[in-house]
Amino acid sequence: MKDCHAVDPPAECRPFRGSFLDFEPMANHPQLADAEILDDAYEALAVLQHDYFDTDYGTWSSAIDWTGAVIETIVSGMLSTLSTSLGSDNVSSNAMSDWKAKENLISSYFSQVVGSFFGQDILSIRGEAYDDILWVVLGWLEAIRFVKRHGDLHYPNKEKEGGASTSGLGQALQSMAWHGQNWVGGFAHRSRVFWSLGISGWDTRLCHGGMIWNRRLQPYKNAITNELWISASISMYNHFPGDNFSSPWINEVAFPKKDPLHLAAAVEGYKWLMNVNMMNKQGLFVDGYHIDSSKAGNTECDLRDEMVYTYNQGVLLTGQRGLWEATGMASYLEDGHALVQSVIAATGWSLVDNAPLDSSPPPPGRLPVWRGIGRGGILEEQCDASGTCSQDAQTFKSIFFHHLTAFCAPLEPLPLEMQEKHDSLVLERVRSSHASACQSYIGWVRYNALAALGTRNQNGQFGMWWGASVFKVTVSKEEDGIDHHAENCTDYRNDGTPLDMTWGSADRWMPGTGSWKMTSEALLVQPEVGQQVMTKPRKDQYAAREPSQDKRVSAADPNDRGRGRTVETQVGGLAILRTFWELSQAYR
Secondary structure (H helix, E strand, O other), X not given: XXXXXXXXXXXXXXXXXXXXXXXXXXXXXXXOOOHHHHHHHHHHHHHHHHHHEEOOOOEEOOOOHHHHHHHHHHHHHHHHHHHHHOOOOOOOOOHHHOHHHHHHHHHHHHHHHHHHHHHOXXXXXXXXXXXXXXXXXXXXXXXXXXXXXXXXXXXXXXXOOOOOOOOOHHHHHHHOOXXXXXXXXXXXXXXXXHHHHHHHHEXXXXXXXXXXXXXXXXXXXXXXXXXXXXXXXXXXXXXXXXXXXXXXXXXXXOEOOOOHHHHHHHHHHHHHHHHOOOEOOOOOEOOEEEOOXXXXXXXXXXXXXXXXXXXXXXXXXXHHHHHHXXXXXXXXXXXXXXXXXXXXXXXXXXXXXXXXXXXXXXXXXXXXXOOOOEEOOEEOOOOXXXXXXXXXXXXXXXXXXXXXXXXXXXXXXXXXXXXXXXXXXXXXXXXXXXXHHHHHOHHHHHHHHHHHHOOOOOOOOOOOOOOHHHHOOOOOHHHOOOOOOOOOOOOHHHHOOOOEOOOEOOOOOOOOOOOOOOOOHHHHOOOOOOOOOOOOOOHHHOOOOOHHHHHXXXXXXXXXXXXXXXXXXXXXXXXXXXXXXXXXXXXX
């Protein structure tokens, strides 16, 4: 049996044919983002940092450890967008001609990213679940990518050491790299350390491989932890610049870039995930697998939890794009496009018609039909319409769109040594088909971006449920058209893990707590749904409260219910606007 996902696959695996290769250029180009969308994206960033970032503590004070890592990732991505876009032919004004003003703007926000490096509670995260650990890896690799892009664009042919020249002022002005280069070593070191911490989550005793999620509960191999392992590993291979960190106990061992260990980990992780049957009939990733402990000696993943979350459809896209870059195998792109198209279809959007499937509006006071991961063409969590999302779930859509942006970037030429293994005509076909497929997604992205913009309040803060601005209705959990009691569907990201033999009878994980370990004694009094259960001091106990906390109950606006507008919903608005802008620029 040929292994087409191997690091060096056999020749008969090339070329692959797949659904995305069947895309033809669209006859009618989608409506693309204009400069106003970039303004809106910048405003989303400005509100995010002004309202929610605490410069004294170097953190988004109302975030928890893992959502803070995601926010840093998306802010770093937005800085790359600003660096590329400012001064481009599609963005012009008198202010844009001032290079010093542009550099000051970008450096100001980058200084906050640097501040968050020191504000990140790394000691706490080291003891948390493996997905929490791996968000950190992706975050600092994204910051490294921004530094490289900004330096290459605006400080070409400069020295990359980052230090000032000792040969005089004139020499320094001519050769000194952008100051952000000074931080690459620290970012790289943290990425490397946390990737190394993640290794111990890979387990071959159960299910023939795969990452476990949580060391305090019953073994659970979920989609997000394994997707993060794949994407973090291949991103380390493609973007890690090396780490020359030394200490008394490491004896100046250097950690190189392009380490084959990272590539091998990504390839092995991908093979496991794609062969464990973690997709439902709609082509969406379900949440994960338990091992049925009622069977003596059982080691198989045989209890599948069917819950669907948006972020489980997004993180893998970075891994698939990265594996293409590392191997040149089009099957990874094929799988990625199949996943994106499944998501779009499951929101009720037709790529053929470039419009929602539900052309007729529902009766007054009713919502369009739930399609699996959205309705009426809009991406939606199952908690959105009822306003019952936890802090975790409020972050999920931002994650999906961040990774869609990474996946749909135009394909760069492969290294020469890799091109020699492939037919040049095939590579060109892959490139053009990828572009055509991604261009076909812009109409759907635009529809979601405009819906998200419609949720902003007078302070520029985004809401969680983007459909509220389109459907104009407020519903409860009993009225949202979703079967919240479906068999084998555990909404633990909003309600917490059940206290039972499947998930664990001694400890319970609760969302939004900043920690996942709870003692049995603490569980004698069960929290109500949505109640925050504190297991350790949180930064927002001594820092500024998030602005939306005093406005949580409002019948007038569905997005004022529940947790209301938060740092997590704000970064969601930023992520979707950035996706719309980036895809429009790439396939204009």
